Amino acid sequence: MKTLTQFLFFIICLTCYAQSHTWTGNGTNNLWSNPENWDALTVPDGSSTVLINGAGEIVLALGANNGATIVIEQGAKLVVEGSLTTQETTVNAAEIEILLGATYSNPGGTITIQENAKLVVEGLLDIPGTNTVVTGSDSELTIDIDASANNNGATIVIEQGAKLVVDGTFNSSNGGNINNSSTVEIGVNGLLSNEGGTITIQNGAKLVVEGELTSDSSGTFDNFGTIEGNGILDITGTFNNEGAISPGGEGIIGTIHFLNNFSLNNGILVTDILNVSEHDSIEVLGTAYLEGDVEVSLYLPGGFGDDYTIVSASNPILTCNFPAEIYYQIDPQETIILETICEDNAFKLAYGGIIFLDVDQYDLEQKIAVAPNPVTQTSTITIPSTFLDSATTLSLFATTGQLVVRKFIASPSVNLDTTTLSDGVYLLRIENNNGFLTEKIIKQAQ
Known part of the structure; x- marks a missing residue:
């Protein structure tokens, strides 16, 4: 017991x-x-x-x-x-x-x-x-x-x-x-x-x-x-x-x-x-x-x-x-x-x-349109709609290589405000997952 x-x-x-x-x-x-x-x-x-x-x-x-x-x-x-x-x-x-x-x-x-x-x-x-x-x-x-x-x-x-x-x-x-x-x-x-x-x-x-x-x-x-x-x-x-x-x-x-x-x-x-x-x-x-x-x-x-x-x-x-x-x-x-x-x-x-590729090798549709260019205030950037994807970005570089603008874009037409930029030549670059498009932009005084 x-x-x-x-x-x-x-x-x-x-x-x-x-x-x-x-x-x-x-x-x-x-x-x-x-x-x-x-x-x-x-x-x-x-x-x-x-x-x-x-x-x-x-x-x-x-x-x-x-x-x-x-x-x-x-x-x-x-x-x-x-x-x-x-x-x-x-x-x-x-x-x-x-x-x-x-x-x-x-x-x-x-x-x-x-x-x-x-x-x-x-x-x-x-x-x-x-x-x-x-x-x-x-x-x-x-x-x-x-x-x-x-x-x-x-x-x-x-x-x-x-x-x-x-x-x-x-x-x-x-x-x-x-x-x-x-x-x-x-x-x-x-x-x-x-x-x-x-x-x-x-x-x-x-x-x-x-x-x-x-x-x-x-x-x-x-x-x-x-x-x-x-x-x-x-x-x-x-x-x-x-x-x-x-x-x-x-x-x-x-x-x-x-x-x-x-x-x-x-x-x-x-x-x-x-x-x-x-x-x-x-x-x-x-x-x-x-x-x-x-x-x-x-x-x-x-x-x-x-x-x-x-x-x-x-x-x-x-x-x-x-x-x-x-x-x-x-x-x-x-x-x-x-x-x-x-x-x-x-x-x-x-x-x-x-x-450089020959013109016959280059898809003429894949170009950037910038208007006006030269620009004093605002330009409209137009890119082919086929170039847009979820990662498409717009970058603007000075000739020194300095990045002055960078943003994602979701539309084939976007406004670029240049009023704060100094006069001169800039390189515009549009980038997505498949490649790049570039164009020169000239900023002039008003």
Whole structure:
């Protein structure tokens, strides 16, 4: 009889320790630590299954083992002022905010940030062990300025449509991995460090570096997507780069910096060129290995004698293998030839001439009409309706290469106001997904 009594007591205790807690908000405040805010009339502990279901803002001022599993449903917001610890699983379908000085730790389970949800870290995010952070479509994991995240052996997965924003410090160590299938942004004050793990930018994904990314001698950095920005990438370990490098970003002139290793393994250099002094560039303080192709957006044709240093390296470039010539169609009748030049410490593009099509080869309908031209105030720009698509843009450049007007257009006829422009010659460029049309505009005084 005594043994049976002890067994029943043991089962009852197990039930007590595995208790579920659902937020009711029936207390006099919105504090996690108030038992009256929970249906069980007790505060969750490390064995609890916690459900927060759209009850507005909940403040966790203090805490230790706050739950084995925590589920936050849409409409709710959990604000952590002290510490939040989950032992197994956190499912966030709404918002978690870790305030400055607060800590969120998940030592043994999985953190899932669901579609349209946010995890904003202003304090410390600690994810040791084999945890996986999965961010769903339109969701965001943000490490704010002065905040930090420690990925100690975990795997971070950024799914398509999601975003990881690092404005503070994100340390990935002890074999921790980051697998990006969408967007990772490192702000100007941000640092993403890889110590012994692997960072992978998948095909179609993007890494924007305005701050700094480091990968030590035991780490691996694989790029199959696109690297953009004006920041620093310090890579001393393995660097597999079959993707694209676009300094500044698409349509933005910029300079990106690589320390120690820069590799391009059958990848693409994406380069925007305005003129000889304003163009994308890659600066390498170390050794460069270059092999692949070049994609150019050339905003002004240039002339003989013009060259553009795209890559400069402090050490000799050990491999430089590109097509001998790059062709850029500035409009349907004209194609610019750019020659590739490999020097000991630089890779350059040089103006190599222009190819003109015969009139019979040129579709006379594909022209821009500008009236009046010369213009004193406003001109009407007319383009063929067949040239319009969702990405059609109008750009106007001064002869110096300065971009003075840029806007999307959705109509074959658009007015161009020139009243604020100085007198002179300008290059009008209409661009869509299939090519470019250009025309000169002369601005005169009234």
